Amino acid sequence: METKFYDDQTMVNEKDFKEKWIYFVHDLQNRICAALETCDGKAKFEEDKWRRTGGGGGITRVISNGNVFEKGGVNISVVFGDVTDIMRRQLKIEGDKWFACGLSLVVHPYNPFVPTVHCNYRMFELYNHSLSPTGGGQEGVVIDRWFGGGTDLTPYYLFEEDAKHFHQTYRDVCDKFDSGFYPRFKKECDDYFVNWHRNEERRGIGGIFYDMQRPEEKLDENFWMNFSKACGNAFINAYVPIAEKRKDTSFNAQHKHWQEIRRGRYVEFNLLHDRGTIFGLKTNGRTESILMSLPATVRFEYDYRPEPGTPEAELLDVCLHPREWI
Amino acid sequence: METKFYDDQTMVNEKDFKEKWIYFVHDLQNRICAALETCDGKAKFEEDKWRRTGGGGGITRVISNGNVFEKGGVNISVVFGDVTDIMRRQLKIEGDKWFACGLSLVVHPYNPFVPTVHCNYRMFELYNHSLSPTGGGQEGVVIDRWFGGGTDLTPYYLFEEDAKHFHQTYRDVCDKFDSGFYPRFKKECDDYFVNWHRNEERRGIGGIFYDMQRPEEKLDENFWMNFSKACGNAFINAYVPIAEKRKDTSFNAQHKHWQEIRRGRYVEFNLLHDRGTIFGLKTNGRTESILMSLPATVRFEYDYRPEPGTPEAELLDVCLHPREWI
Numbered sequence: 240m241e242t243k244f245y246d247d248q249t250m251v252n253e254k255d256f257k258e259k260w261i262y263f264v265h266d267l268q269n270r271i272c273a274a275l276e277t278c279d280g281k282a283k284f285e286e287d288k289w290r291r292t293g294g295g296g297g298i299t300r301v302i303s304n305g306n307v308f309e310k311g312g313v314n315i316s317v318v319f320g321d322v323t324d325i326m327r328r329q330l331k332i333e334g335d336k337w338f339a340c341g342l343s344l345v346v347h348p349y350n351p352f353v354p355t356v357h358c359n360y361r362m363f364e365l366y367n368h369s370l371s372p373t374g375g376g377q378e379g380v381v382i383d384r385w386f387g388g389g390t391d392l393t394p395y396y397l398f399e400e401d402a403k404h405f406h407q408t409y410r411d412v413c414d415k416f417d418s419g420f421y422p423r424f425k426k427e428c429d430d431y432f433v434n435w436h437r438n439e440e441r442r443g444i445g446g447i448f449y450d451m452q453r454p455e456e457k458l459d460e461n462f463w464m465n466f467s468k469a470c471g472n473a474f475i476n477a478y479v480p481i482a483e484k485r486k487d488t489s490f491n492a493q494h495k496h497w498q499e500i501r502r503g504r505y506v507e508f509n510l511l512h513d514r515g516t517i518f519g520l521k522t523n524g525r526t527e528s529i530l531m532s533l534p535a536t537v538r539f540e541y542d543y544r545p546e547p548g549t550p551e552a553e554l555l556d557v558c559l560h561p562r563e564w565i
Numbered sequence: 566m567e568t569k570f571y572d573d574q575t576m577v578n579e580k581d582f583k584e585k586w587i588y589f590v591h592d593l594q595n596r597i598c599a600a601l602e603t604c605d606g607k608a609k610f611e612e613d614k615w616r617r618t619g620g621g622g623g624i625t626r627v628i629s630n631g632n633v634f635e636k637g638g639v640n641i642s643v644v645f646g647d648v649t650d651i652m653r654r655q656l657k658i659e660g661d662k663w664f665a666c667g668l669s670l671v672v673h674p675y676n677p678f679v680p681t682v683h684c685n686y687r688m689f690e691l692y693n694h695s696l697s698p699t700g701g702g703q704e705g706v707v708i709d710r711w712f713g714g715g716t717d718l719t720p721y722y723l724f725e726e727d728a729k730h731f732h733q734t735y736r737d738v739c740d741k742f743d744s745g746f747y748p749r750f751k752k753e754c755d756d757y758f759v760n761w762h763r764n765e766e767r768r769g770i771g772g773i774f775y776d777m778q779r780p781e782e783k784l785d786e787n788f789w790m791n792f793s794k795a796c797g798n799a800f801i802n803a804y805v806p807i808a809e810k811r812k813d814t815s816f817n818a819q820h821k822h823w824q825e826i827r828r829g830r831y832v833e834f835n836l837l838h839d840r841g842t843i844f845g846l847k848t849n850g851r852t853e854s855i856l857m858s859l860p861a862t863v864r865f866e867y868d869y870r871p872e873p874g875t876p877e878a879e880l881l882d883v884c885l886h887p888r889e890w891i
Contacts, residue, residue, distance in 0.1 A: 287868070301867045312867065438845040503859070511834035511846065520762040520837065527868045533829070535866065539859035541627045541638065542613070 260362050260464060261317055265298075267360075267471050268315045271344065272300055274475045275313070276439050278482050279305040284313065289525055293320040299528045301322065302346075303535070307353065307486045311346035313532030322365070325522060334365035334382050341388075341472065343515075344531040346478075351395045351498035352488040354443070355505065356478045357532070359515065360388035360471045362464070371423045386463040387450040390474055391428055392481075393443030393505060395498040397554050399564075401481045402444050406564040408477035409447045412469045416462070424449045429561040441558040442508045446477075497551050499538035506537055583664065586688050586790060587643055591624075593686075593797050595642045595648045597670065598626055601639070602800045604808050605631040609641065615851055619646040625854045629861070630670075633679065633812045637672035638857035648691070648862045651848060660691035660708050667714075668797065669841075671858040672804075677721045677824035678814040681831065682804045683858070685841065686714035688790070711733075712789040713776040714802055717754055718770030718807075719831060721824040723880050725890075728770050728840070732890040734803035735773045738795045743787070745796050750775045755887040760834050767884040768834045823877050825864035832863055 272284045282305030290296035297316030311324050319338040326332060341361025348355065365383040369445045392405050406425070413420035428448035447470070454460040509516050509532055519529045545551035598610045608631030616622035623642030628634050645664040652658060667687025674681065691709040718731050732751070739746035754774035760766045773796070780786040835842050835858055845855045870875035 303867065310867070312866075325681050372616050436852045453822065499862075503863075506832060506863075506865075507836065507856075510833065511843070517837070526762045530833075530865065533865035535864060536825075537829075537832075537863040537865070539636075539832075539861060539863070540855065541636070542853045 256464070257340070257362075257364065258374050260341050262470055263471070264315050264317075264340055264360075266304055267342055267474075268298065268313055271342075271474060272302075272313050274479055275302065275308065275311070275346065278486070279307045282308060287527075289528070291318050291320075291522070291525065293315075296318050297525065297528060299525070299531065301531055305349075307348055307350070307482060308350040310381055310531075310535040311344070312528070313342070313344040313346075314528050314531065315342045316340065316525075316528070323522070329518060332365055332383065333367075335368050336366040338364040338366070343532075344474075347502070347534040348482065348486070350486055350488060351397075351490050351494040352485040353482050354392050354394035354401070354485075355502075355534070356390070356392055358388070358390035358471070360386075360467050361470065362386050362467070365552045382552065383453070384460060385451045385453045386440040386467045387452065388470055389424070389428055389431075389446060389448035390470065390477060391432055391443055391446035391448065392478075393501070395501050395554065396494070396550050397444070397557055398485070399510050401484070402562075402564045404481065405444075405446060405477050408473055409470065410565055412473045413447065415469065416466045417458075420449075420466075432437065432508060433512070435512065436507070437504070438553070438559065440504065441561060442505060444557060444564075445561060462521050496538065497545070499534075499552075500540065500543055502534040503539045506533055509533065526559050567746060569833065582790070583666070583688075583690065589667050589794055589797070590641050590643075590666055590686075590727075593668055593800075594626065594639055597668075597800060598639050598755075600805055601628065601634065601672065602639070604805050604812070605633045607632040608634060613853075615685060615854070617644050617646075617851070618849070621645050623851065623854060625851070625857065627857055628789075631675075633674055633676070635673050635675040636857075636861040637670070638854070639668070639670040639672075639772070640854050640857065641668045642666065642851075642854070649848070655844060658709065659693075661694050662692040664690040664692070669858075670800075673828070673860040674808065674812070676812055676814060677816050677820040678724075678811040679808050680718050680720035680727070680811075681828075682716070682718055683709070684714070684716035684797070684800050685729055686712075686793050686813065688712050688793070689804070709779070710786060711777045711779045712793045714793055714796055715754055715757075715772060715774035716796065716803060717751065717758055717769060717772035717774065718804075719827070721827050721880065722876050723770070723883055727810070728888075728890045730807065731770075731772060731803050733800055735796065736891055738799045739773065741795065742792050743784075745773075746792075747773065758834060759838070760830055761835070761838060763830070764885065766829060766830065766881070767887060770883060770890075771887060822864065823871070825860075825862055825871055826866065828860040828863045829865045832859055835859065 276283055280304050284300040284302045287299045295318035297314060299312060299314045302311045317340045322335050322337055339361060341359060343359040346355065346356045363385050364381055367382045369381055390409065410421040415423065424447035425445060428445040431439060431448050432442040452463050454463060516529055520526065545555055568593065584674060602609055608628050610626040610628045613625045621644035623640060623764060625638060625640045628637045643666045648661050648663055659764045665687060667685060669685040672681065689711050690707055693706055693708045736747040739750065750773035751771060754771040757774050758768040778789050842855055846852060871881055
């Protein structure tokens with residue numbers, strides 16, 4: 240297997256636990272970008288490599304003005320540093336050094352009948368430097384570690400068969416690990432992507448979401464890494480067939496108008512409520528990589544409400560009242 | 566003078582301090598809406614009266630799709646209720662009942678050469694019910710009171726004469742009260758409307774901003790009410806002549822594109838950093854009235870940077886490095 244380099248400082252290979260995850264994240268980024276480029280048929284991802292003051296960096300890949308994808312990003316980051324007060328407060332953690340590595344993607348299609356999709360899979364480690372067996376290693380002793388992630392779908396028009404396919408894909412992945420996971424992580428997703436200031440309207444039709452999953456006796460760190468890898472690997476099968484099926488649907492200005500109204504809700508959620516966005520911006524994350532999640536064109540209208548009985552009202556209803564799809 | 570009713574419960578007249586301010590706020594709303602309608606020449610404000618669960622309500626007036634103004638709101642609210650834990654924490658206040666009354670406006674013109682403008686003038690009172698002389702009045706004893714407000718301009722293209730006119734208007738108002746006010750409140754404005762996540766880029770070219778001004782020996786409550794009234798009254802002269810001067814300027818798709826990019830920054834500031842927006846949404850304020858501040862059409866592009874030497878770059882420079890205009 241080819242040896243990968245994260246940057247000049249960090250060699251990525253299969254040697255140890257952390258490096259396995261770093262390798263996976265790089266490889267997943269390559270596979271997802273290739274699959275989305277094939278689906279788009281025109282646009283290619285452009286890459287920005289960046290370094291973070293304080294430790295690490297990332298690779299941001301952005302696609303824009305494609306046949307299918309108007310704006311999207313598939314980003315990875317491998318970052319580390321000192322534990323700061325804001326991290327102690329917000330994450331309720333101890334330790335003096337941290338490490339995080341993950342992939343985060345958002346894809347906004349141009350056609351209102353193709354849904355927007357988001358996913359994020361990440362590992363976090365905490366170290367206590369004073370406990371380092373050698374007393375001088377960069378990382379010290381791992382005192383805490385967790386995985387988090389999820390994938391969720393934001394359609395503008397509801398196709399039940401698409402919703403079922405998307406949820407079934409993740410249910411199949413979850414069931415291979417624990418039959419309780421899908422119902423639990425589906426509910427966590429419905430409870431997380433909520434515009435609390437709009438009568439608890441959801442951003443979309445959900446998917447799965449899990450956070451801060453720490454190794455326990457049976458569900459050890461290998462279990463959670465394998466689960467996160469399986470979820471990450473499922474993305475292409477969960478989303479691309481939906482985009483393929485809907486990408487040539489004809490649409491008019493009214494459909495586009497509704498898409499832009501709903502994109503406004505997407506912006507509201509990300510900037511007002513999304514913990515990752517707000518935490519990233521407050522802790523000096525790379526602004527352009529974080530805000531690549533925002534759609535290209537957005538519309539805000541005062542007190543906009545779709546006509547009852549329309550497809551637009553149907554979509555809104557399913558955001559207000561999450562359904563069981565399978 | 567005509568007796569005004571806030572709603573069926575609260576009579577507004579000139580009788581006492583609080584009622585003077587409530588009367589002023591209603592009257593200012595009427596005068597500003599009339600001036601903006603005259604400037605627009607086509608669109609009329611539409612009015613929504615609303616009540617707040619817990620006490621009070623407001624009058625939201627929205628203008629849309631005019632000749633000049635694409636979207637805007639001139640809102641007033643007269644609200645009161647019990648002091649909650651989130652208020653104690655965020656406002657660092659005591660007391661058990663509160664009252665607030667103010668006017669808040671945002672106007673987004675269609676033409677990129679006409680600037681967006683925002684202003685807000687408000688009074689806040691705190692009561693200790695247990696100290697009420699009668700023991701049973703709705704309000705008890707006033708134990709704290711403050712005024713806050715400001716007006717700031719967000720142009721998309723810089724016209725120095727417009728910036729000077731706007732700042733000079735507020736400097737003239739300030740100087741009638743205290744020659745130290747304009748420099749102090751101009752700086753507070755530059756320090757408040759900041760997109761901290763974008764290298765401290767300002768939302769626009771500022772104006773004045775003051776918050777939590779409590780009565781002291783010489784600067785008593787009448788002083789601060791009169792100052793706030795004078796600032797509120799100055800809005801029409803500060804803004805409307807600029808809109809009149811620029812509203813017929815011809816523009817092309819590139820100008821509109823830049824306006825929508827800058828509107829994206831406006832959205833970022835309001836949803837990520839604006840204390841009023843976030844506090845309002847968290848304390849169960851009326852979402853549609855709060856978010857009327859967002860522009861109609863907005864654009865987010867990855868890592869967008871204007872070409873050096875262009876008018877767009879000049880505007881960005883003045884947002885990154887606030888100037889003294891007078």
